[in-house]
Amino acid sequence: MEQRYDYIIVGAGSAGCVLADRLTESGKHSVLLLEAGGTDKSIFIQMPTALSYPMNTEKYAWQFETQQESGLDGRQLHCPRGKVLGGSSSINGMVYVRGHACDYDEWEENGATGWNYQACLPYFRKAETWSKGADQYRGGNGPLGTCNGNDMALNPLYQAFIDAGKDAGYPETKDYNGYQQEGFGPMHMTVDKGVRASTSNAYLRRALKRSNLTLMKGIVARKVLLQAQDSQETKAVGIEFEKSDKVQTVHANKEVISSAGSIGSVQLLQLSGIGPKAVLDAANVEVMHDLPGVGENLQDHLEVYFQYHCKEDITLNSKLGLVSKGMIGAEWILTRKGLGATNHFESCAFIRSRKGLKWPNIQYHFLPAAMRYDGQAAFDGHGFQVHVGPNKPESRGTVAITSADPHAKPKIVFNYISTEQDRQDWRDCIRLTREILSQPAMDKFRGEEIQPGINITSDEAIDEWVKQNVESAYHPSCGCKMGADTDPMAVLDEECRVRGISQLRVVDSSVFPTIPNGNLNAPTIMVAERAADMILGSELLETEEVPVWIAPEWEENQRISKPIREVDSLT
Numbered sequence: 001m002e003q004r005y006d007y008i009i010v011g012a013g014s015a016g017c018v019l020a021d022r023l024t025e026s027g028k029h030s031v032l033l034l035e036a037g038g039t040d041k042s043i044f045i046q047m048p049t050a051l052s053y054p055m056n057t058e059k060y061a062w063q064f065e066t067q068q069e070s071g072l073d074g075r076q077l078h079c080p081r082g083k084v085l086g087g088s089s090s091i092n093g094m095v096y097v098r099g100h101a102c103d104y105d106e107w108e109e110n111g112a113t114g115w116n117y118q119a120c121l122p123y124f125r126k127a128e129t130w131s132k133g134a135d136q137y138r139g140g141n142g143p144l145g146t147c148n149g150n151d152m153a154l155n156p157l158y159q160a161f162i163d164a165g166k167d168a169g170y171p172e173t174k175d176y177n178g179y180q181q182e183g184f185g186p187m188h189m190t191v192d193k194g195v196r197a198s199t200s201n202a203y204l205r206r207a208l209k210r211s212n213l214t215l216m217k218g219i220v221a222r223k224v225l226l227q228a229q230d231s232q233e234t235k236a237v238g239i240e241f242e243k244s245d246k247v248q249t250v251h252a253n254k255e256v257i258s259s260a261g262s263i264g265s266v267q268l269l270q271l272s273g274i275g276p277k278a279v280l281d282a283a284n285v286e287v288m289h290d291l292p293g294v295g296e297n298l299q300d301h302l303e304v305y306f307q308y309h310c311k312e313d314i315t316l317n318s319k320l321g322l323v324s325k326g327m328i329g330a331e332w333i334l335t336r337k338g339l340g341a342t343n344h345f346e347s348c349a350f351i352r353s354r355k356g357l358k359w360p361n362i363q364y365h366f367l368p369a370a371m372r373y374d375g376q377a378a379f380d381g382h383g384f385q386v387h388v389g390p391n392k393p394e395s396r397g398t399v400a401i402t403s404a405d406p407h408a409k410p411k412i413v414f415n416y417i418s419t420e421q422d423r424q425d426w427r428d429c430i431r432l433t434r435e436i437l438s439q440p441a442m443d444k445f446r447g448e449e450i451q452p453g454i455n456i457t458s459d460e461a462i463d464e465w466v467k468q469n470v471e472s473a474y475h476p477s478c479g480c481k482m483g484a485d486t487d488p489m490a491v492l493d494e495e496c497r498v499r500g501i502s503q504l505r506v507v508d509s510s511v512f513p514t515i516p517n518g519n520l521n522a523p524t525i526m527v528a529e530r531a532a533d534m535i536l537g538s539e540l541l542e543t544e545e546v547p548v549w550i551a552p553e554w555e556e557n558q559r560i561s562k563p564i565r566e567v568d569s570l571t
Helices: 016-024 101-109 115-126 157-167 197-206 261-271 279-281 320-337 422-437 460-470 519-538
Strands: 004-010 029-037 060-065 076-082 127-131 142-148 183-186 213-217 221-227 233-243 246-258 301-312 347-351 361-366 383-390 398-400 411-415 446-451 504-506
Touching: 004 233, 016 029, 016 197, 016 213, 016 519, 029 221, 060 261, 076 183, 076 261, 101 115, 115 127, 115 519, 142 197, 157 183, 157 347, 157 361, 157 422, 221 246, 221 261, 246 261, 261 398, 301 422, 301 460, 361 422, 383 422, 422 460
Parallel strands: 004 029, 004 246, 029 213, 127 142, 246 504
Antiparallel strands: 060 076, 183 347, 221 233, 233 246, 301 383, 301 446, 347 361, 361 383, 398 411
């Protein structure tokens, strides 16, 4: 018997769980949610401090790799994507950053009509319950619990980093997700009562109590089923997928929605014959709709770990042994508090790398530990680090399938650091970071610079060090961008509908026209909240008109005042 649902959602991730909840809320619509992964009921997912484990586990994440990146001297970077209930919100670092207001105004300028900041803000608020209470920027009764961990009380280094930023001439911000992003302040996280606030926990748990939602796990989506209506129109009518090595089909009465993620949605469209003809021909996939923008415009954030020895024995480096980890885990299991209940990024900053930038393009996550990429100690003794990188790259990449086999990994090329401005942004980033961490507020803590190392000062030396040490911040996005009718590379219209195919939408981070200045989980959830109203034909929430802080002399000055201590390496 033919299985039919009103809506079929592919991917139970950051966006898919939101849609599953919102589309079933009224009880009027039957929804099928398809997910490649399995349960998220693991202490390594639910306990915030264990964040490095699920990302590097085959069971919980697609372990994609980039092609050799010429801008990184041929290095291949890891590109994990969530493959579990909650998707990447179940494997990420739980950092809650909406991005700058100007990022969304930029979306609208790039053809995503109606996606300006004042229109998006009500959906950020709708999604959220902020631990410090609602205001005109923050939400007070949404599903997603957000907080700023332990209010920085666990370590004096958090406040020292903020004070160093002020010493260096930058503003302080009390809430970078509110009126003022630019500056130094406490960092927010998707942690609710000490537990990871994934979209699985926040949205899907309650939705699964409804009889009109069906969840199928352990599936591999093969393609969207398309039906030619006439010479002008093709419509999506269902999904072909594999489960337990059997190929099955399900049909949609109203719409098929791909929320398979920034890599997965591109892959699914292309496997379905929707994409650039040259890519489809090379993969031996029949061209159903030549849509040249599918898989183009790919963007990501890069970061490095800037590390120092710490002169005081106060860092997390003393907590990395088995006994310490066991005690942290036990406290978390019993109380949901302590070091187990945080991602340890409790202070942060957003700055502009040069004058003439209207809004920040560099982001800092401060960590009171010096650790390697795999979560192990970087060296014996105590240390601290900032994760830092430019967030508004010019470089653009591609995702392309290489065969019609849905199990084959796609070819991913970001073209990292491929423009002169991107290279200059990195030089500025390294020099500005060294200056910030050299301010008086850090004097009592700061030992010698571990990396990059004090000899890394020239343009050439910085370029080489960055190439060898930079890593992805795991923010792939923008490969199915929204845009105007006049933009031949726009995959979607402003309601996330695939151009030229009726009853088919994409809703996840691949729809972004440009990458925001911040982590991507918050904007992905916002997009899903807003798209849900569009899908249901509901009236959109009323546009807000709130003030946004822009540095008053941004055209003439890179920061608001002179640093207390200038650093030679900046000259």
